[in-house]
Amino acid sequence: xxxxxxxxxxxxxxxxxxxxxxxxxxxxxxxxxxxxxxxxxxxxxxxxxxxxxxxxxxxxxxxxxxxxxxxxxxxxxxxxxxxxxxxxxxxxxxxxxxxxxxxxxxxxxxxxxxxxxxxxxxxxxxxxxxxxxxxxxxxxxxxxxxxxxxxxxxxxxxxxxxxxxxxxxxxxxxxxxxx
Amino acid sequence: xxxxxxxxxxxxxxxxxxxxxxxxxxxxxxxxxxxxxxxxxxxxxxxxxxxxxxxxxxxxxxxxxxxxxxxxxxxxxxxxxxxxxxxxxxxxxxxxxxxxxxxxxxxxxxxxxxxxxxxxxxxxxxxxxxxxxxxxxxxxxxxxxxxxxxxxxxxxxxxxxxxxxxxxxxxxxxxxxxxxxxxxxxxxxxxxxxxxxxxxxxxxxxxxxxxxxxxxxxxxxxxxxxxxxxxxxxxxxxxxxxxxxxxxxxxxxxxxxxxxxxxxxxxxxxxxxxxxxxxxxxxxxxxxxxxxxxxxxxxxxxxxxxxxxxxxxxxxxxxxxxxxxxxxxxxxxxxxxxxxxxxxxxxxxxxxxxxx
Numbered sequence: 196x197x198x199x200x201x202x203x204x205x206x207x208x209x210x211x212x213x214x215x216x217x218x219x220x221x222x223x224x225x226x227x228x229x230x231x232x233x234x235x236x237x238x239x240x241x242x243x244x245x246x247x248x249x250x251x252x253x254x255x256x257x258x259x260x261x262x263x264x265x266x267x268x269x270x271x272x273x274x275x276x277x278x279x280x281x282x283x284x285x286x287x288x289x290x291x292x293x294x295x296x297x298x299x300x301x302x303x304x305x306x307x308x309x310x311x312x313x314x315x316x317x318x319x320x321x322x323x324x325x326x327x328x329x330x331x332x333x334x335x336x337x338x339x340x341x342x343x344x345x346x347x348x349x350x351x352x353x354x355x356x357x358x359x360x361x362x363x364x365x366x367x368x369x370x371x372x373x374x
Numbered sequence: 375x376x377x378x379x380x381x382x383x384x385x386x387x388x389x390x391x392x393x394x395x396x397x398x399x400x401x402x403x404x405x406x407x408x409x410x411x412x413x414x415x416x417x418x419x420x421x422x423x424x425x426x427x428x429x430x431x432x433x434x435x436x437x438x439x440x441x442x443x444x445x446x447x448x449x450x451x452x453x454x455x456x457x458x459x460x461x462x463x464x465x466x467x468x469x470x471x472x473x474x475x476x477x478x479x480x481x482x483x484x485x486x487x488x489x490x491x492x493x494x495x496x497x498x499x500x501x502x503x504x505x506x507x508x509x510x511x512x513x514x515x516x517x518x519x520x521x522x523x524x525x526x527x528x529x530x531x532x533x534x535x536x537x538x539x540x541x542x543x544x545x546x547x548x549x550x551x552x553x554x555x556x557x558x559x560x561x562x563x564x565x566x567x568x569x570x571x572x573x574x575x576x577x578x579x580x581x582x583x584x585x586x587x588x589x590x591x592x593x594x595x596x597x598x599x600x601x602x603x604x605x606x607x608x609x610x611x612x613x614x615x616x617x618x619x620x621x622x623x624x625x626x627x628x629x630x631x632x633x634x635x636x637x638x639x640x641x642x643x644x645x646x647x648x649x650x651x652x653x654x655x656x657x658x659x660x661x662x663x664x665x666x667x668x669x670x671x672x673x674x675x676x677x678x679x680x681x682x683x684x685x686x687x688x689x690x691x692x693x694x695x696x697x698x699x700x701x702x703x704x705x706x707x708x709x710x711x712x713x714x715x716x717x718x719x720x721x722x723x724x725x726x727x728x729x730x
Contacts, residue, residue, distance in 0.1 A: 227552075255640045
């Protein structure tokens with residue numbers, strides 16, 4: 196079994212970090228993982244995306260044109276990548292910034308008000324963790340606890356941010372399971 | 375030690391430290407700058423030397439100087455930067471100095487782009503600098519293999535007193551994969567007393583060592599070339615490495631592919647297997663010395679109708695494959711350049727086209 200997850204949004208939304216946290220969680224569960232970023236000639240505020248491949252076998256190509264799942268954090272990302280998602284996958288839409296739908300009826304589309312909720316929690320930068328948690332809860336690609344561990348490890352040097360992040364994770368999970 | 379998730383570039387930097395190399399001279403260039411970024415933090419922690427040179431030319435001669443003094447030395451760069459180092463690489467080969475260089479290739483020619491490519495195959499394996507020399511060239515296909523090859527490269531460089539090149543691409547440098555670091559090597563080059571200009575007081579011999587690549591008399595220079603030639607022949611005898619994939623059964627076609635591109639080929643082979651089409655793969659792990667005999671034998675299999683070299687360039691390694699196959703089977707090339715990465719589906723389509 197192999198799953199490919201694409202994370203896409205603006206530079207500054209923590210897109211690469213979302214992918215890294217998922218990859219760390221999968222690694223913790225003993226799975227094969229590869230994380231590959233976009234590193235083209237981008238500029239601040241431009242698009243950023245990364246792909247994570249999770250597999251129970253050694254990973255062949257880490258370059259994926261048709262991912263199984265997509266987490267779109269802004270509108271250009273959804274427009275660009277929604278058509279590439281494999282049927283049956285999940286498309287997560289950051290509905291705070293994306294007023295449109297994926298236009299796909301062969302995927303599991305979930306809309307998460309990630310940026311709005313992050314603002315309510317007092318830190319817009321936490322939108323990525325909300326969206327990631329919603330995705331993890333919905334897809335069950337890794338255990339929710341593994342994702343929590345990965346977030347905590349990433350914040351080992353900024354421990355005071357851990358409670359806020361764990362709260363954000365619970366919110367994301369709740370939203371995903373109630374759709 | 376548990377597996378950790380690391381970017382290829384960072385893992386390469388850590389591998390050099392684990393191999394006991396504490397001298398790094400370099401100049402930043404995408405897509406390998408994270409090696410320098412990582413080492414400028416890590417080397418001071420190990421009391422090592424991190425030096426950002428004023429250019430790649432300068433960095434490569436710092437390598438020459440420190441290697442001549444018997445130190446274990448390391449640099450990393452990307453395609454245009456390696457071109458600038460070409461002169462010093464030739465000098466190090468001529469003066470028989472060990473050094474490890476990593477080329478995280480980007481698209482060319484010229485300033486090209488910053489995306490992954492394999493356009494420096496000729497540069498690494500056939501020259502790059504002037505004169506008659508060879509670089510022992512290793513081509514990793516995963517972050518784990520990059521770590522192991524960097525660590526081994528120092529041993530090989532010292533064994534042969536020759537620069538060793540690690541040829542990766544932007545994908546390898548930028549991606550994160552789980553890695554496990556093997557036990558470190560010893561720090562001191564074991565044979566440096568034979569050649570290092572580290573002061574008579576520092577070695578148990580009265581023989582003065584001279585580091586030079588200038589031999590003004592024809593016979594002396596010819597003699598030096600023969601010494602180098604003998605080393606390259608030894609490398610061909612002892613250092614050829616390759617991986618075979620799906621070559622036990624009766625495959626119809628043999629793929630030859632190196633580095634990250636070989637992984638895309640493996641995905642294509644797995645997809646074709648489900649359709650009942652068997653394809654074999656030889657992945658050279660050393661590009662010089664090249665696995666001539668392995669490819670020759672693999673192509674000789676009666677079921678194998680032809681060979682296809684798949685590369686992220688416009689057809690370079692295919693010339694070595696043709697040399698090995700020596701007209702016994704048709705050899706063709708498939709590839710892309712400039713940062714365009716073929717999908718497994720595109721490789722499958724090309725294989726089907728070749729099989730007809």
